[in-house]
Amino acid sequence: MEQHVNPIIDAVLGYIAGFIQYLAGLLGPYLPEAHWAAYLAFALYVTAIILGGLLAILARNLVRAMMGLVLTFLGVAGMYLLLASPFLAFMQLLIYVGAICVLVFFAIMLTHNSSEGEESKLPPLSALGYGLLSLIAPLAVAGPLIILHGSKLKSKVPVDTPTGDLGKGLLTEYVLPFELISIVLLVAMAGAVFLAFRGFAPLKGDKE
Amino acid sequence: MTALTFFLLASLLLLAFGLAGLITRRTLVGMLISVELMLNGAGLSIVAACKSTEASDSLGQLATLFVMGLAAAEATLVLAMILVVQRRFGKVLSSEITTLR
Numbered sequence: 219m220e221q222h223v224n225p226i227i228d229a230v231l232g233y234i235a236g237f238i239q240y241l242a243g244l245l246g247p248y249l250p251e252a253h254w255a256a257y258l259a260f261a262l263y264v265t266a267i268i269l270g271g272l273l274a275i276l277a278r279n280l281v282r283a284m285m286g287l288v289l290t291f292l293g294v295a296g297m298y299l300l301l302a303s304p305f306l307a308f309m310q311l312l313i314y315v316g317a318i319c320v321l322v323f324f325a326i327m328l329t330h331n332s333s334e335g336e337e338s339k340l341p342p343l344s345a346l347g348y349g350l351l352s353l354i355a356p357l358a359v360a361g362p363l364i365i366l367h368g369s370k371l372k373s374k375v376p377v378d379t380p381t382g383d384l385g386k387g388l389l390t391e392y393v394l395p396f397e398l399i400s401i402v403l404l405v406a407m408a409g410a411v412f413l414a415f416r417g418f419a420p421l422k423g424d425k426e
Numbered sequence: 427m428t429a430l431t432f433f434l435l436a437s438l439l440l441l442a443f444g445l446a447g448l449i450t451r452r453t454l455v456g457m458l459i460s461v462e463l464m465l466n467g468a469g470l471s472i473v474a475a476c477k478s479t480e481a482s483d484s485l486g487q488l489a490t491l492f493v494m495g496l497a498a499a500e501a502t503l504v505l506a507m508i509l510v511v512q513r514r515f516g517k518v519l520s521s522e523i524t525t526l527r
Contacts, residue, residue, distance in 0.1 A: 248427050249427060250427065250428050250429045250432075252429065260432060263436075264436055264439075267436060267439065267440065268439065271439070271440065271443035271444075271463060272443070274443070274447060274459055274460070274463060275443055275444075275446055275447030275450065275451070275459075275460060275463075280453075280455055280456060280459075283456065283459055284459065287459050287462060287463065290440070290463060290466065291466065294440070294466050294469070294470050297433065297436060297470055297474075298470075298473060301433065301473055301474060301477045301478070302477065303473055303477065303487055305487065306469075306473060306487055306490055306491070309491060309494060310469075310494070313494045313495075313497075313498055314462070314466070314494070314497070317498055317501075318462060318497060318498060318501045321501045321502065321505050322455070322458060322459060322462070322501070324505060325454075325455045325458060325504070325505050325508050326455055328508070328509060328512065329453070329455060329508060329512045329517075329518050331453060331455055331518070336452055336453050336517055336518070336519050337451070337452055337453050337455070337456055339452075341450050341451070341452055345449060345450050345452075346450060348449050348450075349446045349447075349449045349450035350446070352442070352445040352446050352448075352449050353442050353443070353445065353446035354442075355442075355445075356438060356441050356442045356445060357438060357439070357442050360438050361435065361438060364431055364434045364435060364438065365427065365431060365435075368427075368428065368430055368431040368434055369427055369428055369431060371428065371430060371479055372479065372480065373428035373429060373430050373478050373479065374478055374479065374480070375429075375478070376477040376478055377483075379483040379484055379487065383483075383484045384484050384487055384488060384491075387484040387485070387488055388488060392485075392488050395488075395492055399492050399495045399496070402495070402496065402499050403495060403498070403499050406499035406500070406502050406503050407499075407502060409503060409506065410502045410503055410505065410506035411506075413503075413506040413507065413509070413510050414506045414509050414510070
């Protein structure tokens with residue numbers, strides 16, 4: 219059976235493969251050794267993070283911004299999988315995608331902010347300028363630091379930690395933070411219920 | 427460049443997105459979304475740093491679990507605050523909330 223259907227497609231595929239090989243040869247000494255599938259997965263997750271992040275901060279419709287947030291959370295969950303911590307990836311899905319996004323959705327819907335709310339207008343030009351500045355500043359300050367000094371750290375390949383170790387750590391070594399976080403959660407829930415049920419009506423003499 | 431560098435750059439990207447969103451968003455809800463982005467970047471960088479160096483693995487994962495718990499508590503409280511502000515001011519624009527009373 220004839221495999222090579224179209225010489226043009228063959229030529230294009232060959233060119234692309236050659237280009238990838240050329241890039242790999244060029245960057246090879248600087249890149250960590252990993253299976254190509256790891257690079258593919260990393261590229262996929264980074265793409266999800268970038269697209270989701272851009273959608274989350276640029277979308278004029280807040281529901282779309284929340285969907286961008288979900289995409290970013292999924293990308294970060296994939297990163298946790300790449301770092302050999304599947305328990306954290308599961309928790310990311312459960313807590314962030316399952317709980318926090320629902321809270322954000324409640325906030326959007328309770329303030330009538332979905333598509334024709336206050337967010338649908340563009341922010342003033344000065345705010346856009348400051349936003350661009352604050353996007354560039356962390357990248358420009360910490361990016362070179364990470365690239366220059368991160369390479370000097372002795373890096374090892376992540377290995378899987380048994381989930382039982384995490385549970386033992388929670389009950390022996392890190393029992394104080396564990397109890398503290400439960401108190402924080404309790405106080406936050408009580409405060410939220412108190413604020414939401416008591417309510418604050420508009421005061422007399424306020425201009426509406 | 428090690429694998430750690432890539433993961434740290436990804437979390438730096440999350441921080442930058444969150445900061446930019448926090449400044450450009452006009453409403454409290456949009457700012458809540460941006461803060462969640464930044465918290466996610468913090469968790470990712472903690473796990474990456476602990477998993478790919480000699481530091482304790484379970485310490486990094488538990489720290490990120492605590493960050494997630496704090497994020498959940500923060501989101502709950504912010505939702506209640508947004509409700510109060512909405513009732514009190516009628517809108518959740520950050521530029522409109524100017525009285526403490």
